[in-house]
Amino acid sequence: MNKTTRLCLKIVEAILYFFAGVMLFKSFHILSADLQDFSHQWRVLPIEVGYLLPFYWLILLHLLLYPRNGSKFYRTGFVNGIILTSVGAIGILVTSIYWGCGVYFFGDRSFSVIFPLELYLFYLSSILFGVYLFLYVRKNKDAEREYFPFVGNKVHYVFASILRPLFIVFSCYFSGALLDGLFQNYLNASSISYWEVYAIIIWNFLALGYYEFVLTNRGEIKINLSTKAKKIISIANFLLVTSLMVACFLLNILNPYYVAENFQMWIPLDFMGSFEFFLYLICLPIFGYSLFFLIHAFRQKQAA
């Protein structure tokens, strides 16, 4: 893959990250309206799955951009090509049946202004992506490409394979929630006391970029920074994230209704057993990530 192609795909990945976030947020919102007994799932599952597809594409695109080895690349493309095509075909079939039976109807704006056309768009795209992927990996099975084998110890492996995907889910969800709030103008965007939450959400995206381009420093796009620069950045990042986190919790102490009044739409608190998790979900992943950057920068120096 040449640098321009990779750059284009990374831009697509970034755009997809935000779009997938919005759809992930919407999908979770629909699911959470049915958490009581899941009795409406027969009707809304095709919508939830359809809205989740961009997130699936995002993960898949990333895996294909950074294959660990040839067989993994082939397996990823082959298996997911089949899954994407099957999900797309089933989705279109179910949506058409529901539309035909009047379960779905055009003009029902409960989900979107073009409902159910967007489901066709998602499922059809899924089929196209799946078929292309399937054919591409079969045709280019033995083609020359760069691989990205995992480098690091077991702790790093756990971080990379469990915590990082979790971080991506949370950051993508909250990015989508933030974008949805800004587009639909329901956030308290003018109030300075909510900025630190918005800043943390944006910071999640930047942290992912830092990990991608600076920390792992792989692929055709590399940003080479000296160990000293990495140390300075990671310290500054850690201090900033900690300050934002402290500000969030401080505001929650100053105004005990800080979260309940303003962020209920982001987390259906009530149905999660009235858990007061919002600030932890917002703050702890990025705090953990920043801590990791810090440790990584200092360990790198030691190794040097």
Added chain:
Amino acid sequence: MKRNKSTVALFLAMLLSSCQGGKVEHPLEDYRSELSFQEETFKIMQLTDIHWSYVTILEQSKAYMDAILKNALSEEGHIDLVVITGDIVLNANPYILKSLIDYLDGWNLPLAFTYGNHEKEGTWSTAYLNSLITSAKNSITRIVDGDNVYGETNYLIDIKDGSNLLWQIYCLDSNSLAHDNGLTYQYDNIHQDQVDWLKRMAKDSEVGGTNVPSLGFIHIPPKEMFAAQEEALKDPSKHIMGESHEKCCATKLDSEFFDAAKNINMQGIFFGHDHSNDNVVSYQDVLLGYGVKSTPELYYYEDQEGFDWIGYSLIELKKDHRWSLKHVYLDYDDPSNVKHSSTWESSL
């Protein structure tokens, strides 16, 4: 350094002020609506916990509520006020919210809304919700923006016969969630500034040094409901009507609301929140009662015969300050299958 300190101080001040908001006291008249006796009695229909959400089939829900209205009008002849005690929505978008408000507005009956604990879970701002609720052409809901009274739907409806004030309806926002132990929330209550507002409104409404009888409508049951239910278990004469099929989820937080309500001649406090409970009990000469959940959304009580115990409450106010209460249930699958509670009537 000095300049840095003042910058930090200014930032903190801005942060705190934006956190607290610029709250000011508004004239009491801003919180007042007015309705009149059109006939010999004034009839209030209480709906509660409608809970429209992404998974609601709107047309089916509308058809059921049409049946509710049709039944109420055919049984009562007239309805003078529809009070909706909160949780009108769950996770929903502005389209679903607006569809519900437009639908209820289409009834062409005065609408009074109180907010529940779920109104802020949708993808809209509180300002949007408030403007939708108050701008509906039949809404008599008052929401005073930027006031020093906590919550949104705190207002009073004067019910007059000509120029004579005969009854008052207090609607209060029982808010949503409050801190508990740092890991979980608990249901909120009526805050002290709301209680102070209630007292001010009552003082301002005195006729000849006393208050006319009033009723209160909120969403989350007050803490006193726990004691009231226990008392009713020991003394069945305190049990007025209805049944309890789930644990009471009243607020566990202390509030002076009940005592203040009692002192201003509030004779009944009605709420929603617990979908499978519709029991009404008498406690310290005040009726504390659940309304009847008005749609099957989320969950509700269905008996072994398959009858759905959902519908509405009907309160009838009389000019001589007597009043009565009954619950009406319409089966969801067959709304022509209607059941009634016994009718409770106050004494003079």
